[in-house]
Amino acid sequence: MTSFNLQKPLNIVAVSGGLNHPSKTEALVQEIVYELGEAIPIQVHFIKFSEIGHLLGGAIYRHQLPQRVQDDLAAVEAADAIIVGTPVYRASFTGLFKHFFDFVEQTALVDVPVLLAASGGSERHALVLEHQLRPLFSFFQAQTLPIGVYATDQDFTPEYTIHSESLRDRITLAVARALPILEWAPAKGKRAEVVKEKTQQANQHLGINKQIEQAAVLPSAAVPNLDAAESRLHHKKIAKTHVA
Numbered sequence: 548m549t550s551f552n553l554q555k556p557l558n559i560v561a562v563s564g565g566l567n568h569p570s571k572t573e574a575l576v577q578e579i580v581y582e583l584g585e586a587i588p589i590q591v592h593f594i595k596f597s598e599i600g601h602l603l604g605g606a607i608y609r610h611q612l613p614q615r616v617q618d619d620l621a622a623v624e625a626a627d628a629i630i631v632g633t634p635v636y637r638a639s640f641t642g643l644f645k646h647f648f649d650f651v652e653q654t655a656l657v658d659v660p661v662l663l664a665a666s667g668g669s670e671r672h673a674l675v676l677e678h679q680l681r682p683l684f685s686f687f688q689a690q691t692l693p694i695g696v697y698a699t700d701q702d703f704t705p706e707y708t709i710h711s712e713s714l715r716d717r718i719t720l721a722v723a724r725a726l727p728i729l730e731w732a733p734a735k736g737k738r739a740e741v742v743k744e745k746t747q748q749a750n751q752h753l754g755i756n757k758q759i760e761q762a763a764v765l766p767s768a769a770v771p772n773l774d775a776a777e778s779r780l781h782h783k784k785i786a787k788t789h790v791a
């Protein structure tokens with residue numbers, strides 16, 4: 548155990564984009580969750596595409612998604628921290644993984660720590676973490692954690708358990724490096740409360756090519772630094788208007 552002094556367990560949402568069952572991606576994400584749970588108190592909402600993948604395809608509006616998937620999206624938006632994993636498909640995340648995150652309200656993940664993971668057939672695609680996953684979560688202004696975890700098919704037994712020691716070491720390192728950042732995650736406010744209205748709006752109106760109107764202050768307004776940044780920006784804009 549670390550010196551974490553959490554009032555309550557960290558609200559972790561784990562997302563595995565693995566469509567198959569069993570799935571190496573799912574096993575990988577599960578192992579990361581387990582390792583994190585060994586280090587600090589967490590409560591986990593585990594979203595498995597092996598279960599919900601087939602429910603995603605036909606929807607272009609959030610309200611067209613089954614309630615179960617809407618609940619999963621709400622969980623993502625309210626998480627203290629997220630662990631995401633995807634299989635590599637054609638050198639990227641799967642289409643359905645992206646489709647799911649296309650529904651996530653675009654300011655709901657500001658400053659949320661996200662641990663990136665992927666499982667591919669080949670080591671050659673390890674940089675999918677840096678070139679595909681990290682930019683996606685940077686778009687959300689999430690705080691992508693410094694170390695991601697990439698596995699290949701060779702790291703797993705035929706029963707889809709991890710047998711590679713180096714992969715286990717990598718998971719341990721990724722979690723260890725995550726801990727100092729996660730310590731601040733709950734301090735970012737009562738995320739569930741802050742994003743609730745956004746989530747409700749998104750469920751009613753959000754289509755793939757529609758955005759809901761953004762508030763002047765982002766939903767992670769509980770983060771003092773972000774507030775400060777916003778107001779500095781505001782002053783700057785006013786100053787510019789005066790000059791013009």
Ligand SMILES: Cc1cc2nc3c(=O)[nH]c(=O)nc-3n(C[C@H](O)[C@H](O)[C@H](O)COP(=O)(O)O)c2cc1C
Binds near residue numbers: 639
């Ligand atoms: C449609 C498809 C495309 C794939 N493309 C790649 C790829 O570009 N690079 C790679 O390393 N592996 C690729 N793979 C292999 C999977 O990423 C790999 O087997 C992964 O571990 C599967 O994870 P899962 O067990 O969770 O489904 C592909 C597999 C499929 C089915």
